[in-house]
Amino acid sequence: MMSFSTVVPVVAAVSVALFCIHANSQSCPEKNGRYPVSDECDAYIECVDGIAERKLCPDGLLFNENARIFSYPCQYPIDVDCGRRGRTQPAIPTESCPHQFGYYRVGDRSHCGQFMNCDNGVGHVLDCPYGLAFNIATYQCDWPDLVEDCDAEAFLGFRCPPQAEGLVAPIRFYRSPDDCRKYFICVGDRPRVNLCGPDYAFNPLINACDGAENVTGCAI
Known part of the structure; x- marks a missing residue:
């Protein structure tokens, strides 16, 4: 017959074992893997053989829980969706950088x-x-x-000329007055700039780059 003194240690041992299992299940949902920390976007739990270790990404990088297991999990903010995990470590700025990365x-x-x-x-x-x-x-x-x-x-030093009423072209071209190779493209009413290659110039007659010898005033 089992005595009371024998039962107490058995129950205590079972309770400790259950506590350990519960703690490990909270930290390590699986034996190996990386898991986010609640409310923190740049910290994570790394589990190796069921042993959990808390890790922190370098300043400026965030933990990507969708990163492949063999890739580095700390990535640039543009590649990470933290959801509601908005908290990060204090910035570590330098003379030229607001963050380390x-x-x-x-x-x-x-x-x-x-x-x-x-x-x-x-x-x-x-x-x-x-x-x-x-x-x-x-x-x-x-x-x-x-x-x-x-x-x-x-930024470009150019403003697209206004279009005549009733004559709306989606794309317009303008040669730069000071550089035969340079031309502006007006997409709607917003400018972009481009350059022709060596020995070429922008020809407004065909709205394209052409041999410089074919463009008036631009022969090399």
Whole structure:
């Protein structure tokens, strides 16, 4: 017959075991994997063989719970949907970077063609291809009229002429008065700019790049 003194340790052991199982199930839904931390967007739990370890992404990066298991789970904010997990660690700014990692626009609304890549707090300033503006919403260089916080007219130094009433063309072309290779494209009433290749000039008679010798005043 089992005595009371024997039952108590057995019950206690079972209670401890159940507590451990419960704690592990809360931290590690599965034996191996990475899981978000409630209310935090840049922290996560990494489970290896059922052992949970809390980890924190570098400043400026966020935990992507949809990242593949063999890929780095800390990614740029544009690639991460945190849902309601809005809290992040305090920023660790440097002289040139607001965060240790990230992409940031350089300049104001009239100077939209540069951006900075921050890597471990070191800022690297990069240029978009000619005539394009950095779009913070996509981390890409885009036509300036498609970038919300860029003044395309001020950036390009060109304003599309008004169209005659009743004659609305969706696309118009204008050669630059100071550079035969450069021409402006008015999409609606917003400007874009482009360049012809070497030994070519923009020919307004055909609205395309042509041999420079075929364009009046532009022969090389």
